[in-house]
Structures are given as structure tokens and as C-alpha cells.
Amino acid sequence: MHILSIVSGVLALVLAVFWAGVGISGLSGRLERNRWFGVRSEETMRSAEAFALGNKVAAPGFLAAALVLLIGGVLAFGGDLGFLFGFGGVIAAFVIAAVAAGVGVRVAATVPEPEEESGGCSADCCSSGTDEQHADDPAADCGTASCGSCALQGMCTTEHAAEPTQPADAAH
Template sequence: MALALLIIVCVAVILLGAAALTLGVRGLRGTLPRNRYAGVRTPDALRDEQTFRLANRVAAPPILAGGAVAVIAGGCAAALGTAATSWLIVGIGAVGAVALILTGGMLGARAAAAAPVESGCSVCAASSGSGQTPAGAGSAGGGCAAAGLCSAGGGCAAALLGQQESSSPSPE
């Protein structure tokens, strides 16, 4: 009975490790599609395809290491049989794999949060803090600001307000 339980646990750890390896390889290659089920799924990471790809590329190395640790620990524990050492190996390996995978997820989430947010307006985005004034709705500059689309959708107007607030000195 103990051997059957150990084999079930080892197979589960190996399968979870293989899934982490697959996730890590697809994240590293940039072939993991943006979805709500696999990969780094924070709101920052899911805001667009590029940010999702960046977050998962950053998260991939620790996820790959966690998957490898799980596969190796499950294989070693199954090879040792019913010895108490095998339970210790599979336990430490599973905890280490989870820690590595969570670390990868946190690194990916931080990378996604640090990625610049596209305002959707190339005219306004071109003057990000360089001292130039953006083209207004009545200017002859062209782009979405000239058409009045940025302020209507809140794109450039919201981006400019955020820049002004972050560049103004605090009253403290």
C-alpha cells in the first residue's frame, strides 16, 4: 500500500514538472498564447500581447528550473522505493519546485508592471516629458490629437495628466 501511494505521488510530481517544463519552454520562446489559464496572468501581464510575452519570458528560467527539480525529485524518489528517504526527496523536491515556479511568476509580474503602458496616441506619446508640448485638438500636426480622438477616448489626455502629476514636485 505504501509503495502504491509513493508511486502515485511520484507520478503526480513528475507530470506537474513536465507541465512546468512545457510552460517554461513556450514562455521562453514566446509561443505561449495570451490566456487566462497558463502563464503569468496578472492584470498588467494581460493588458496586451507584448506585455504577456515579456512577463512569460522573464518568468521562464525559474519555471524551467522548478519543472526540472520536480521531474528529477519524482524520478529519484520512485527509484528508491519505500524508504523514508524517498518521501523526503519527493517532499523537498516538490516544495523546491513550487518555490521556483512562484519566484518565476513574481519576476514575470514585476516585469509586466514595469513595462511602459501604450497610450494609443502616437502624437502625444512622442512628447513624453521632453519639454515639448503635444499637438492639441486644433493644431495642424495631424494624428489622433488633431482629430480630437485622444481626449474623447481618454488616451492622451489621461496619459498627459499622469505625466504632469508624476513630474510635478510633491508639496511635502
Template sequence: MVVPVNVLLVVAAVIVFVLAAMWLVVGTLGITGRLRRNRWLGVRSPETLRSEQTFAVANRVAAPGELAAAGILVLAGILTLGVGGYWSLVFAVVGLVAAMFVVGIVSAYGVRAAAAVPADTGCACCSSQDATSTEQADQPPHDHDPADPASECGTSSCGACSLRGVCADESSRN
């Protein structure tokens, strides 16, 4: 059984327009910051799924390219339906390949942007690694005691973490 060319053109155009609509929605949600971390849509990698912030950054970076890919696909869909014949299928395929290439490139930029976001360590202001003086640098790091929430902070504190007043350097305790 031979499938008529018109049926193939309509199927190709529907696929192209559905993908264009998907990337239009994802790009719009990403650029406005309303795309939440999920399993299916957006730029997803270990770097971007690390937190809501990294996911938002990656998708905000990738959003203009996703919107451009949606535009490419709309143009390809219009040409697919407008030209007719087997060349229309070529327009659909070239449009799909071009859009996927653009989305791949901008997704890579989004992953790089997400990787540049500092990791949330929980008690970011408290640091057992940073020493403000040579005396503190010579002291061994404190062991973490689960019963004492301040033990994860070490011996120095900027005083801005959620453990305000609990983390303090040893000289202030005297």
C-alpha cells in the same frame, strides 16, 4: 484499510512528473515567445494580462526558472521511485516545495518586468499633456470630441501616430 507504500510512491511520482511536464511546456513556450495570453498557464496577474506584450515579457522572464523547476521535479520523481520507503515521499514533497518556491520567485520577477512595460494608450505619440513651448503650456487641454478623432491628440503631435496629418500644433494651422 492501509495503503501500501508502493502505491503512494507511484502516485507521488506521477504527480511530480505531470507537474514537471507542465512547467517544461510552459517554460519552453514562454522562452520562445509562443505562449499566448490565456486563463490557465503562465504568469497571470493584472500587470501581465494587460496586453499580449506584457504577458510575453513576463513569461519570457519567468521561463528559465520554470525550466529549472521542471528539472527539480524530474530529479525528485526519479528519487521518489528509486529510493523506496517513506523517505521517497519526503523527496517528492521537498521537490514539490522547492519547485513551487522557484516558480513563485520567477513569477514575481515576471510580474515586475510586465509592470515596467509602458502602457499602450492608443495614441501614444499624440500628447495633450506634453507641451513643447511655454505658449502651449499655458493653453488649457482640449476636450475630447468623439466625432473628431484628432481631439484626443491635443495640440501637439510627433506625426507618427495613426492620425498622421490630423494632429498638429496650432502654429502650423495658420
């Protein structure tokens, strides 16, 4: 048996196990939002609901890719030209998985954006004062009784806090 046949067969079988695991996890809803496995795009990563839905829709395609890989991997051990089945299965499976992921992304895009939680802060970044007081300088309350959302957004850095407050039209 040719070494390329063995390599392509093993590669196809390992990828079959991987795609089967991702497909089963996505279909059953056990695949939690992460940065390594499943359909990961801007649309799916914006909420746990979008991630779960996108991966659930893509899961049958992932399982089909796993099946193609399994068949290609087994046929790769069939002789000197078996590597064509192994590598052909890998290529076909990646095409199937890419199409399935694309469908998952499109479905995840239909999930509404999650509402931002303010954590008790007002909608204008800083909780002390009025909107008019923060119109010119949103970091005007740095160091005062604020919820800290400005500091979390980098508004209360040492450089910014040291700058004198200027009217918005005088800054240019």
C-alpha cells in the same frame, strides 16, 4: 514500494512536464496571452508585449522548477521513504516557480501601458457634439450619430437614457 511514493512520483513527473512546457513556450515566445498558463497578473495581462516579456523572464525559473520536479519524481520511486523526495520536489518547485513568476511580474510592470485605440471616436466617449455638451451627461447623444462607444460602456442603457438631463451640481 509505498503507495505515497508512487503518487508523489507520478505527481512530480506530471508537473515537471507541465512546467517544462510552459517554460519552453515562454522562453521561445510561443506562449500567447491567455488566462490559464504562464504568468498571469494585472501587469502581464494588460498587453501581449507585457505577457510575452514577463513569461520570457520567468521561463528559466519554470524550467528549473521542472528539473527539480523531474529529480524529485525519479527519486520518489526509490523506496518506502521516496515520497519525501516526490512531495519535497513539488513544494520546492512551487517556491521556485512563484519566485520566477514574481520576477516576471516586476519586469512586465516596466512595459508601458498600451495606448487606447479610439476607433475614430473623440476622446470624450461620444463622437457627436462638443466636450461642453457632454460635460453634464456623457450619454446625451444616445441614439444619435455616435460611434457607439457610450453604448459599449453602458451609458445608453434604457434606464440611463430615460433619465432627464440634470446639471452636475443639481444631481446631489
